[in-house]
Each structure stands twice: as structure tokens, then as C-alpha cells.
Amino acid sequence: MTVWAFDILALLALVWLAWRAMTARRIEVAVVTFLPYGLLMALVWARLRAPDIAIAEAAIGAGLTTALLIAAANRIRRRSAYERAADTAAASSRSADARLGGWGKQLVGAVLACVVGGLLAAAVANLPAQQAGLSPQVEANLSDSGAGNPVTAVLLNFRGYDTLLEIAVLLLALIGVMQLRRETPGPVVSAEQRHSLVLDSLVHVIVPLIVIVSGYLLWRGGDAPGGAFQAGALLAGAGVLLILNKQARPAWLSARVVRAFVAAGLLMFGGVALNVMWTGRNLLEYPIELAKPLILAIEAAATVSIAVILTMLFGGVLTPHRAPSLQGGAS
Amino acid sequence: MLYAFGGVALVCLGLYGLVALEHMLRRILAVNVMGTGVFLILIASAARAEGAPDPVPHAMVLTGIVVAVSATALAVALACRVAEQEQEGRPEGEVKP
Numbered sequence: 001m002t003v004w005a006f007d008i009l010a011l012l013a014l015v016w017l018a019w020r021a022m023t024a025r026r027i028e029v030a031v032v033t034f035l036p037y038g039l040l041m042a043l044v045w046a047r048l049r050a051p052d053i054a055i056a057e058a059a060i061g062a063g064l065t066t067a068l069l070i071a072a073a074n075r076i077r078r079r080s081a082y083e084r085a086a087d088t089a090a091a092s093s094r095s096a097d098a099r100l101g102g103w104g105k106q107l108v109g110a111v112l113a114c115v116v117g118g119l120l121a122a123a124v125a126n127l128p129a130q131q132a133g134l135s136p137q138v139e140a141n142l143s144d145s146g147a148g149n150p151v152t153a154v155l156l157n158f159r160g161y162d163t164l165l166e167i168a169v170l171l172l173a174l175i176g177v178m179q180l181r182r183e184t185p186g187p188v189v190s191a192e193q194r195h196s197l198v199l200d201s202l203v204h205v206i207v208p209l210i211v212i213v214s215g216y217l218l219w220r221g222g223d224a225p226g227g228a229f230q231a232g233a234l235l236a237g238a239g240v241l242l243i244l245n246k247q248a249r250p251a252w253l254s255a256r257v258v259r260a261f262v263a264a265g266l267l268m269f270g271g272v273a274l275n276v277m278w279t280g281r282n283l284l285e286y287p288i289e290l291a292k293p294l295i296l297a298i299e300a301a302a303t304v305s306i307a308v309i310l311t312m313l314f315g316g317v318l319t320p321h322r323a324p325s326l327q328g329g330a331s
Numbered sequence: 332m333l334y335a336f337g338g339v340a341l342v343c344l345g346l347y348g349l350v351a352l353e354h355m356l357r358r359i360l361a362v363n364v365m366g367t368g369v370f371l372i373l374i375a376s377a378a379r380a381e382g383a384p385d386p387v388p389h390a391m392v393l394t395g396i397v398v399a400v401s402a403t404a405l406a407v408a409l410a411c412r413v414a415e416q417e418q419e420g421r422p423e424g425e426v427k428p
Contacts, residue, residue, distance in 0.1 A: 007333050007334070008333070011333065011334065011337040011340075014337060014341065015337070015340050015341065015344065018341055018344050018345070018364045018367075019344060021360050021364065022344070022345075022348040022352060022357050022360050022361050022364065023348070023352070023357070027354060027356055027357070030356075030357060030360065031356065031360070034360060034363070037364075037367075041367055041371075044334065044371070045374065048334060048374050048375060048377075048378045048384070049378060049383070049384050050374050050377075050378075050384065050389050050392070052389060052393060053370070053374065053389060053392050053393055053396070056393055056396050056397075057396060060396050060397065060400050061363075061367070061396055061399075061400070064400055065363060065399075065400055065403055068400075068403060068404055068407050069356060069359070069360065069403075069407060071407075072356055072407040072408075072410060072411050073356055075411050075414075075415075076356070076410070076411060076414045076415075100351050100352060100353065101350075101351050101352065101353050105350055105351050106351045108350055108351075109346070109347040109348070109349070109350030109351035110347060110351075112346055112347070112350060113343040113344070113346045113347040113350075114343070116342065116343065116346055117339055117340070117342065117343035117346075120339045120342060120343075120372070121336060121339045124332070124335045124336060124338075124339060124372065124376070127335075127376055127379070128379075129379065130379060130380070130381065131379055131380060132380045132381075132382075132385065133377060133380060133385035133387065133388070134385055134386075134387045135380060135382070135383060135384070135385045135386060135387075138385075138386050138387065150383070150386035150389075151386045151389045151390050151393065153386070154386050154387055154389070154390035155390045155393065155394070158387075159387070159390055159391075162390070162391070162394050163390075163394065166394045166397055166398060169397075169398050169401050170397065170401050172401075173401035173402065173404055173405045174401075176405045176408070177404055177405055177408045180408045180409065180411075180412050229393055229396075229397055306397075310400070313400075313401070313404035314404075316404075316408060317404060317407050317408050317411065320408075320411065320412075320415075
């Protein structure tokens, strides 16, 4: 009974938060609403016995996505505030926040949503009630996969191809975001502006903790919920904090080293995938006895790459300049 | 199964928002809502099994979350650039260094 109550409450809250996140009057409110939406989603994943997804959703879906959107909302609003000072009349009409489009758009949207929703609901209602799906196959081959956690086994062994391409997608997104930066130098940050006491102390306490926890997630991910994506996303959270704290990049972290970090995951994964072919195997077909160390090596490299790429995605959206002080991963 | 229908509701909501909303960031939010709806349908259908849930959809959704955040980052960067260019009154496509 209480579980039913939780289910219904959680779903109602999710739908309401989703609606608020799209249509709150002020864009800042809308964007921030995505954070509780993501966190509630993480709870729902835990309820549906998907702890791996719950960790990833809390770190990526709630944390990083919201950080990206807040940075963007800030950037767009800052520009329009500047505009308003220059040209009040023109900017006020531009900044007038028309949330919903015209009557036609709303009608088209509603009809589309109803049709797609009806079809989807019919499909969901017609699913067979009991089905094990592919879990018997995964169970049967789990001992040969080199990972004890079935989700990790699927990600890095059985469906390694998906994960390989996923890292390539991350890399492509980063290249795209970096191309959109502008040549103008960024605003000069003086030493007094640089440090907020609260953020500074928080960073000193929390960043080492995040590093430890992400190392734990990476190591445990072989046999328990966790893995490269969760660990990398957490590390990226630390990177976002460092960027927000305007932490100077350490000297050893040159642009070349950052690029090496960015490419490490794809190179390692691709390298392993291709090198197993020397012994007459298929792409990504690891030898059974080497599967565990290979998976660990791929995951370690992928964690670093994912962390640096996600951090740089945030940095690229937050500071759209090619200034030397803030760009790049500061992890 | 309740959650699968919840996922359907989120997909519909997101689709409506994507078509009807004006602000670019709101549309990006709508796409994200749609995405979580799809994930919810997948995971709810994976949880139908009696024992441990099917890990294959779980891995797919994990991949999906990472791809969604990449797409969001790119979309957000594009949206910012479009907004800035509109505000500067430059015709689109003409980029000065």
C-alpha cells in the first residue's frame, strides 16, 4: 500500500515538475526546477531496481544538465540586461517572455502529443506481463565477461560497441562546443573577485572527497552498481566546482595534456577493440582470461576522459571566450 | 507498469513543450523531459521480470543519459550563440572574429 502511494505521488510530482520546468514564468525558475526533477527521477530509478542509472541520473541528469542550463540562462540573460541598458524600448519587447507559442503551435503540439501518447500507451498496455528479456543470456555468460555487475558486463563487454560509440559522441559534442567559442578575450578577473570564501572552503573539503568516491565507484563498478560513467560524472562535478571557484589551472595541465586526457578513453577503448583482432578474434571480443584487466583499463581511461570532457562542456558553455585562464578541464 | 504509463505521460508533455514553447532553453528542457520519459518506459518494461531486472535496457539507458547530456551541451551552446547574435543584430551566419 505504501509502495503504491509512493509510486503515485512520485509520478504526479514528476509530471508536475516537468510541466513547471518547461513553463515556469521566469526562465531561471524553469531551469532550476530541472534539478529536483532529476533527483526525483533518481529516486524512481532506485525504486525500479536500477541503482546504476540512479547514480548516473543524480550526477549527470540532475547535476550536470542543470549546471549547463543555468550557465546558459545566465549567459542569455546577462546579454539581454546589457541590451536593455542600451536600448530599452527594443529590448523590452524582445525580452518579453512569451512562454507558449501561437494558437496554431499549441494545437499542433497537443494533437501530436495525443497521437504519439495514444500509440505509446497502447503499445505499453499490450506488452506481455511477464518477460525476462535478455537477462537469462546475460546471467549465463556473466562469469566469462570479466565483470560481476551485469550492467557493467553489458556496457563494456556484450554491447561494448555502443559504449565505444558513446564515448565518440561525447568527444564530438565537445568538439562542437569548442568550435562555438568566440575569439574575443574574456573579462579580466582580479584576485579579489577570484575567491568567494564559502565556495573556496567548500571546494577544499568536497573535491578530495569526490575524487575518493569516484575512485571507489570505478573500482566497485565491476561487481556492484557504479562504473566508469558514474565515476567520470562525479569527477566532472568536481571539475565544475573548480571552474566556478575560478581555480587556476595547474601548470602541468597544459592544453596538450588536456587533449591527451580527452582522447584517452576513445584511444584506449578503440585500441583494445582493434588489438584483440590480432589473435583472430572479432572486434571487441576480449579473451576470457584477460577480460577483467582489459575492462578495468578501458574503464579507468574512460573515467578520465568522461570527467574532462563533461567539465570542458560546462566550461565551454559558461565562458564562451578563448581566454587562457578559464578554458579547459581543471580536474 | 504504472511507471511505463508515467513515462508515456512525460513523453507527451515533452513533445507538446517542444512544439508549443517559444524559448530555446525551454525547448531543450522539453527534449530532456521527453528523453527521461523514454528511459522510464524502457526501465519499467525491464522491471517486469520476476527476478533481477533485465540489465540490457539498463545499459542502454545509461548510454542514453550520457548521450542526452552531450546533446544538451551542444544545443545549449548553439542556443547561446544564436541569442547573442540576435542581440548584436548581426545577420545569422556572418561571424566576425
